[in-house]
Amino acid sequence: MTIQMKIREEQNVYHDNILDIWGNDFNFSHEKGLAEWLKNSVDAYRRVGAADKDQFIIFRFTDGTQTTPSVIECIDFVGMELVDIEKAFKWWGDPDAAKRGQKIKVFGGHGNGGKFYMRQMFMQSHFVTYKQGKINVFGFNENRKYGFAEGYKDRKTSLDEALRIAGIEKSIIPNAVLRLLEHGETGFTVVKGIRPKKIVGRSLPVFRICDKLKYHPQARSPLKFSNVSVIHNGKIITNSLRMEEIESLEGFEGPFFFEIPDEIDSVSDGETGKKVSMYDKRYGKGSLVLKTSSLPFGRGGRKPELNCIDIVGEIGVIASYNMQQIGFLRYYPQAQYVYGECSCPILEDPEYDCVQNDRERLVDNDRTASLLQWIAKRIDEVAGKIAEKEAKAEEAENIRATDEFNQILNKWKNQFMSKLFAEVLGGTGKGDTTGGQGDEGSGGGSKKESKEKNGLGSGAGKGGGEGDEKKKGTKAPLVLLSGQEDPEFPGVPVTFSDRHFAVEQRQQDVDRGIYWINLEKPMAKKIIDKYGVDSPRWRNYLFQRYVDIFTKETLYRLAKKEGGSLTPEQADYEIMRVSSLVYDKATIDLEDFLLNEKYNSTKKNENESEQS
Amino acid sequence: MKMKKDITSLKLTRPQKILVTLYQLSDGTNRQVRFEDIAVGVYKNFTADFQLRGYPQYPDTGDIVHKPLYSELKKGGYVLSGNKYFSLTPKGIAYAKKLLRVSEKETVPGKTASVKLTADQQKELDRLKSSKAVELFLNGKKEEILDIDFYSYLEVTVRTGKNDFLGRLTTVEDAINATKNRSDILYKKLRECHEYLLKRFKMNIDFVRNSKGGKR
Numbered sequence: 001m002t003i004q005m006k007i008r009e010e011q012n013v014y015h016d017n018i019l020d021i022w023g024n025d026f027n028f029s030h031e032k033g034l035a036e037w038l039k040n041s042v043d044a045y046r047r048v049g050a051a052d053k054d055q056f057i058i059f060r061f062t063d064g065t066q067t068t069p070s071v072i073e074c075i076d077f078v079g080m081e082l083v084d085i086e087k088a089f090k091w092w093g094d095p096d097a098a099k100r101g102q103k104i105k106v107f108g109g110h111g112n113g114g115k116f117y118m119r120q121m122f123m124q125s126h127f128v129t130y131k132q133g134k135i136n137v138f139g140f141n142e143n144r145k146y147g148f149a150e151g152y153k154d155r156k157t158s159l160d161e162a163l164r165i166a167g168i169e170k171s172i173i174p175n176a177v178l179r180l181l182e183h184g185e186t187g188f189t190v191v192k193g194i195r196p197k198k199i200v201g202r203s204l205p206v207f208r209i210c211d212k213l214k215y216h217p218q219a220r221s222p223l224k225f226s227n228v229s230v231i232h233n234g235k236i237i238t239n240s241l242r243m244e245e246i247e248s249l250e251g252f253e254g255p256f257f258f259e260i261p262d263e264i265d266s267v268s269d270g271e272t273g274k275k276v277s278m279y280d281k282r283y284g285k286g287s288l289v290l291k292t293s294s295l296p297f298g299r300g301g302r303k304p305e306l307n308c309i310d311i312v313g314e315i316g317v318i319a320s321y322n323m324q325q326i327g328f329l330r331y332y333p334q335a336q337y338v339y340g341e342c343s344c345p346i347l348e349d350p351e352y353d354c355v356q357n358d359r360e361r362l363v364d365n366d367r368t369a370s371l372l373q374w375i376a377k378r379i380d381e382v383a384g385k386i387a388e389k390e391a392k393a394e395e396a397e398n399i400r401a402t403d404e405f406n407q408i409l410n411k412w413k414n415q416f417m418s419k420l421f422a423e424v425l426g427g428t429g430k431g432d433t434t435g436g437q438g439d440e441g442s443g444g445g446s447k448k449e450s451k452e453k454n455g456l457g458s459g460a461g462k463g464g465g466e467g468d469e470k471k472k473g474t475k476a477p478l479v480l481l482s483g484q485e486d487p488e489f490p491g492v493p494v495t496f497s498d499r500h501f502a503v504e505q506r507q508q509d510v511d512r513g514i515y516w517i518n519l520e521k522p523m524a525k526k527i528i529d530k531y532g533v534d535s536p537r538w539r540n541y542l543f544q545r546y547v548d549i550f551t552k553e554t555l556y557r558l559a560k561k562e563g564g565s566l567t568p569e570q571a572d573y574e575i576m577r578v579s580s581l582v583y584d585k586a587t588i589d590l591e592d593f594l595l596n597e598k599y600n601s602t603k604k605n606e607n608e609s610e611q612s
Numbered sequence: 613m614k615m616k617k618d619i620t621s622l623k624l625t626r627p628q629k630i631l632v633t634l635y636q637l638s639d640g641t642n643r644q645v646r647f648e649d650i651a652v653g654v655y656k657n658f659t660a661d662f663q664l665r666g667y668p669q670y671p672d673t674g675d676i677v678h679k680p681l682y683s684e685l686k687k688g689g690y691v692l693s694g695n696k697y698f699s700l701t702p703k704g705i706a707y708a709k710k711l712l713r714v715s716e717k718e719t720v721p722g723k724t725a726s727v728k729l730t731a732d733q734q735k736e737l738d739r740l741k742s743s744k745a746v747e748l749f750l751n752g753k754k755e756e757i758l759d760i761d762f763y764s765y766l767e768v769t770v771r772t773g774k775n776d777f778l779g780r781l782t783t784v785e786d787a788i789n790a791t792k793n794r795s796d797i798l799y800k801k802l803r804e805c806h807e808y809l810l811k812r813f814k815m816n817i818d819f820v821r822n823s824k825g826g827k828r
Contacts, residue, residue, distance in 0.1 A: 499758055506759075507770045507819045556771060560694060565644050 016145070019092065022112070023120045030196065031212035033117030034059060034074065035219035037191055040114045041076035042222045044189065048078055052225035056174050059210070059241070060231045064202030069123070069195040072204065075168065077177045079131030079187015082154040085138050089115070090146070113359075114191070119144050123195035128152075130162040131187030137165070139192075159184075166190045172231060206232045214243045215305040217320035218359060221312075246306070249292035249337050251389060258378045260286035260344055260371070267369040276370040278346055286344030288375055290382050296336035309375055310341045311362060313348050318355045319362045327376035331383035334390065338379055344371060399483045399519065401533040402542065405593070406481055406517070409546050412589055414476045420550070420581055421557060477513040479549060482520060488512075496520055503548045517545045540594055547582055554578045619657050619712070627680040628711055629658045631690055634700055635708035642705065644697040651677045686775035689783030702732035703783050729790050736787035740765065740802060749805040754812075762813045777820045 038057060045055040057076050064070035080089070092112060118125035119140045126139020126149060137152035152165075159181055163170065168190060170178060180186040199205065210230055213219050223242040230237040248254065262285075263275040279285055288309075297307030309326060311319040323335045347354040347362065354362045362368040480487075482496050482504070496504050496518040504516045518524070524541060531537045558574050559566045586594060593599055619632060633654040637645045655662040655671030662677060664670040681698055685691045690704030700708065710730075729737070740746055745761040748754060763769055766780045788806045791799035810817065 497758060499756075500760055504760075505770050507816060510770050562694065565694070565697070565699065 019119065019144070022092075023116050028117055028121045029212070030072070030121065030198070030209050031216050032218065033113075033121055033193075034072070034209065034213050035216045035222075036113030036117050037074040038213075038219055038222050038226075038228070040191075041074060041078070041189070042226055044076055044078035044080075045226070048186075050078070053227070054176075055226040056177055057226055057228045058172060058231060059213075059228065060172075061204045061206045061209075061233070063204055063233055064195070070199070070202055070204050072122075072193045072196055073167075074191045075166075075172075075188065077173070077181065077186055077188045079189055080129040080136065081131050081134065082136055085129075085136055089138065118191065118193060119146075121197050122193035123197070125191070125193045127189055127191040128162075128166040129187065129189040130157065130159070130166070133157065133159075133184060135162045135165060162188075172229075172236075204232070206230065206237065210237070210241060211303075212305070214241055215303045217305075217308065217310050217317045220310075221317060243303075243306075246291070246339070247294040249294050249386065252292040252337070252382070252386060254291050254382075255340070256290040256378075256382050258288040258290070260288060260342075260374065264370050264374045266366055267373050268366045276367050278344060278367070278371065280346050280349065283345035283349060286342065286346065288340060288342045288378055290338055290340035290378065292337045292382070292386070293339065296333075297339070298336065306339050307336055308339060309379070311347065312341050312343045313345075313355065318347065318359050320360065321372065321375075323379070325361075326379065327372050329376055329383065330380050331387045334383035334386040335379050337386055338382055340379075342371070342375055347371075395483065398528055398533045399481055402481055402519070402538070403484065405533075405539055405542055405599075406479060408593060409542060409590075410479050412586075413479070413546055413549075416585060417476045417550070417553075420578070420585075421553065423581070477515050477549060477553070479515045479517060479546065482516050482518045487514070498522055498525075503545050503552070515549050517542065534598070536595060536597060536599075539599065543586065543590065543594055547579055550578050550582050551575050622711070624711060626661055626676070627684045629661060630654050630677060630680050631685060631700075631704060632708050632711055633657050634691065634698060635705065635712070638700060640705060640709070642692075642699045642701070644699045647678070647681070647696045647698065648673065650681070650698060683775060687778040687782060689779035689781075689786070691779075692776065701779075701783070702735065703786070706730045706732045729787075733787040733790045736783060737791065737799075737802070739767070740784065740787070741798070745809060746802065746805050749808065750801060754805075754808060757809070757812065759813065759816060762809055762816065765809060774820055774823050781817065 038059075041057045042055060055076075057074065060071075060073040060075060062068075062071045062073075092115070118127075122140075124140065124142055126137055128135065128137050130136075133156055134154050135152060135157040136154055137149035138146065139149065140146045157165070166188065168188065173181065177186065181188065196204070214223055220243060227239070228241040229239045230241055260278050262277065262279040264278055266274040266276045268274070293306070298304035304322070308320050308322040310317045311321070323329060323332065323338070329335045347368070352365075352367065354365065354368050356363055362371075478487075480494070483493055486492050486494050494506075494516060496516065498520045500518050500520070502518055502521050502524070504518050505514065506516075509515070519528075527535070527538050527541055554574050555566070555571060558570065562570065619636065622629075622632065624632065630650065634645055634650055636657070637649055637653050651662070651671050651673040654677060659668065662672055664672045681691060682693065685704070686693065688703075689701055690707055692699050692701055743761070743765045745757050745765040748757050748761065763772075766777070766784055768777050768780050772780070784806070788803055791803060
């Protein structure tokens, strides 16, 4: 038989040591702690219904001297009464502390952040608060015990005296606020942290702290609307501490909006099709908004801290994940351009609360892990498009760089191609465009003025034809790169597949004498990927394609000459002969181009221009 | 070359007369023959048809010989030319042989709807079967067929002259048409593939048909 008993509820009893245990979780950086103070001040303004423009908050930093410790302060002009301290501030872990029983949206969450910052990160800390003509000083001593300063509990004080006790000069108070203070229509609170921890020396790294503070996920939103000033050793550093606007990546101005489905795949049991609910009638639908930055975060002054997804709650950020923390990203390099906000109200369902005390990360459970995975996929969608654009831009750049080399080869080829065919196929001297045996050619002419004897002349010599019959010479082919525009159809790029030949001609190219080097060939891509376009391997690959073109031209011309009865022996001999002549010529003319690790085409062109 | 029949007595069209003369002059091979030799040969064989107008004792070396060689016979895929030399293709040789056997039946070039595959047609079909275009078609990847596969199917390139291109097209079509009475599934597929290729690359064929002249 079981005896029925009823337990009578009693107040929990805690040892102060529990605060040390919790406090260890608040491994504060000063920017994080200051963000907590900032949120508390903004919440104080919200409780009294102050408009954003009327919210003045001052961060005051004072370096230490030989006789005085360094001090960090946060000042607002609202103030607290004794009841606020007794019923709210003194309580640990009260999720409604920041609301003070009002139905308003506030940044404060569990009522711990600001207090723990005071308790954990300073040798001593206290706040001086003044309202309705009474001053209260409450804080933590060096033993981390809190309480009122002796003689400063609800003590009647004049404004001037209160300001003196708080160490506030009237000069730093905005005029409008000062008038309200003088009329007793508002108060003030100064939170002071004395001898901050984790700071070496007496000088406070104000710039670094503020720079990090303005990008801190917990501070970004409050800073956006309130007037936050910074004073360092009595000098105003800024009257408006807030992060700069982020310029979007061109073509990805966005923002990219994604609605969170009512159910998403569960991470823990995704393969069996288990779903996680992300929607409840009590909580609206969630959404993800992704934006881009013109520069990747972490480069060019872009703060890496911003390369994150903030999870926003009812008001303010309840967690923040940078791209490394969000989960597997296929396009991680491109995700460095992305940032955003995810609003998912169901995360704040108290029956399955996903919000942690320090609001850095969500509670790790199936819902949050599944949501993060869903977010990672959406980031990949945007980042994937950026990757596509980057690949296209890189390809265009490769074509541009390759085109420079191609022009060099085109020019080189034009100088001696017709001469070469005349040599190979017999009969020089006719025609008005082939140049014949020029007397000013740079190499290979047979006349006494030529520098090199009996080779292949490459100069556009004065000579020209000597034959009786004038015949129009063959136009040298033009070699272009796939991906470039058809010269007769600007704006229409000519592309081939990786199965097309390394050197291609379309039907319409034949009469125009155009050849295309197909950059889609796997070997071409591999060389570019592995060695880059500015490599001798790539220049050699291009040169080899010119050899292909010489060979093709030779075969067709020979076949024409032979009347369609070209034998393998003839073809074999002529192919070998042409390639031999081309390589011999290239050895003289293109040594730098083909063999040197670096080739400066600009310098080369300049030299050639000077010579001409 | 000695002919089984008296070549001059054959009832042939003018291009057929040139073809059999070329067959005769090349000893039934693909050996090249000079244009002038053909003009004289065809004059000797068929004097009434190929004499110079008003001068029956002289051969006509103008369009009367020139045109069929460069146009009809090339487009039909019977001859190849270059530098004023002409040679018979395998199809041309087979057709000339046939003319010499069955010329009395008034055969017209290109209209050879024979039931039995000739050796050159069989050779052509074997080549087609091993082409990339046919391979892709048979493997259900017809969308992947490229223009270069089509050219290879016809055994031409973009630089092939107009009449040579059209000649190759005729030769392939003749070989394909010759399989029409065959129930072999492979031939059926080959015919389907051919139809598909003609449709798919109609623009490329039209480009050649509409181009000027025979030389490229």
